[in-house]
Amino acid sequence: MIEDNFILREPLLDPKQKVIGFQFSWLQRDPSADVSLPDLDHLLEFVAGHLNNDEKGFLLGDSLLFLEAAPELLAAEGLKLFPPKNTVLILHKKYFATEGTLDAVKRLRLLGYGICLRGAEVTTLERSFFAYVTHIEVKLNASNFASQAKVYGSLKQSSVKMVARNVSTWQDYDACSALGLDSFVGKLHLTPRPSSAPKTLNSSQTTILQLMEMVRKNADIQQLELVVKRDPTLAYKLLRYINSAGFGLRTEVQSLKHAVQMLGYSPLYRWLTVLLATASTSGYSPVLLETAIVRGRFAEILGQMKMSKVEAENLFVAGMFSLLDRLLGLPMQDVLASIQLPEVVTEALISRSGLYGPYLALAEACELNSSLVGSLAESVKISSEDLNAAHLAALVWAKNIVAA
Known part of the structure; x- marks a missing residue:
């Protein structure tokens, strides 16, 4: 069945x-x-x-x-x-x-x-x-x-x-x-909550984008810590997410330096993506955020079946960014102009094409009640059993993150 x-x-x-x-x-x-x-x-x-x-x-x-x-x-x-x-x-x-x-x-x-x-x-x-x-x-x-x-x-x-x-x-x-x-x-999980707030990046989001760019370039941890100190709340939220049950760590991460030592830069980048979404004051709604997290994790799990760990982690970022324009209340082109993403991620975001596009489209279809789910799954050679297992796993994972 x-x-x-x-x-x-x-x-x-x-x-x-x-x-x-x-x-x-x-x-x-x-x-x-x-x-x-x-x-x-x-x-x-x-x-x-x-x-x-x-x-x-x-x-x-x-x-x-x-x-x-x-x-x-x-x-x-x-x-x-x-x-x-x-x-x-x-x-x-x-x-x-x-x-x-x-x-x-x-x-x-x-x-x-x-x-x-x-x-x-x-x-x-x-x-x-x-x-x-x-x-x-x-x-x-x-x-x-x-x-x-x-x-x-x-x-x-x-x-x-x-x-x-x-x-x-x-x-x-x-x-x-x-x-x-x-x-x-x-369809409220795909719809921004109307807001009178100005559609611009706030100071926290600007800091997070700076950190994301520094992480992408493997900046020295001391430089990262100096930036984080400008907004102590960011450091607290970042460590809260990293220590959530969704990450499955056995040892509690105590600092940004500790996080980089244990996880490396790539997982840190994904959590900064989540932080960027939660720091929004325009178009924000809890259901939109949770949908973005589920979509990102869902796409990542699907990618893990067919590609390397780093590529699959990029799929998480693609999933989060696919709703970031609605979470931030900004056009997608403005979001993409604010940070440099791998071309393969940008392809997926703009046209659901390239290496990541079909996986992102498949995760998206399962939240749209789309009849295209079957054909999309066949296009990336993922069975319905594996797809359903990934979907349920993503829901559980996201629930732990949201509750963090």
């Missing part, structure tokens, strides 16, 4: 812009192919195997996982491998018409799993559904905002949480948030 499916994801936001989880969907190579219960079990076991650890438990912490489901999936043994409190199954209203599905829903609810109702007309929704579901999908209709506000206000009195789908602008997000909706799914 995992050989015939690609995992696609969309982040889930709360009213405070925090990423509280992900919605997973499955893209089949052959959309018309039948899916058996053993196939579903295999798929669930694969995903759970990459998101659970015998010692650490669920590797995405308190994140919620919304899984698109059909009645067959409700009976899959592999579902038991997912922590009930973190798992919500999205089920279309049409499936509730059968007694077998209702029985399965009741059983899963008793075990603590969430159920999200899809395809229901909220304005005429029968309250009897509320006994079976924890969440309900709603869609914002800007032309009928007043009546929607009344309906959502009524729903807010119940225990059912409202999930807004297709929220593609921050204006819609603010409107839904004002209506009391609980979480949001849309």
Whole structure:
């Protein structure tokens, strides 16, 4: 089953812009192919195997996982491998018409799993559904905002949480948030938050760019330390990222000099890229930053399968830079003019071409629900199993970085 499916994801936001989880969907190579219960079990076991650890438990912490489901999936043994409190199954209203599905829903609810109702007309929704579901999908209709506000206000009195789908602008997000909706799914992970701040690099970003150029040229560590001392906060944040669980170091790094001695210059460059993004005051949003980190790590892991360590590390930088224009609130050409990048990285950023372009495009496609995922994976000779494993590993890694 995992050989015939690609995992696609969309982040889930709360009213405070925090990423509280992900919605997973499955893209089949052959959309018309039948899916058996053993196939579903295999798929669930694969995903759970990459998101659970015998010692650490669920590797995405308190994140919620919304899984698109059909009645067959409700009976899959592999579902038991997912922590009930973190798992919500999205089920279309049409499936509730059968007694077998209702029985399965009741059983899963008793075990603590969430159920999200899809395809229901909220304005005429029968309250009897509320006994079976924890969440309900709603869609914002800007032309009928007043009546929607009344309906959502009524729903807010119940225990059912409202999930807004297709929220593609921050204006819609603010409107839904004002209506009391609980979480949001849309294209906000690729959209800068509108800001009145001037679209120029701030002093911290200027310092970081200087450090990146010095690292690229292997400048003396004492020179690097002199620059870092201008902004003590940068040094603190840099060491916090390096010591995060995402890097897997056994010894805590105490200083910039210690970091260079242990890691070398190349890994230091990647962390400066992350710092550059987090230092933004224009267009910044937590979900955009997390998406950039996931994309960078995802592309890097894919590259590790086919190229050298240094080349794969360059893919991380390409992934981060691919969203840096939105994070910084600057045109891509301005971002590229501010720092010298390898030509192969620039090719990938500008046209998704060259050595790195296909890997970056592939990582990008998995967050766009793109039908091109299969053909892109074939172009770089990466199996769906390896692609899905890299995707899940990147999510776990990024969660550790963001939590640092």
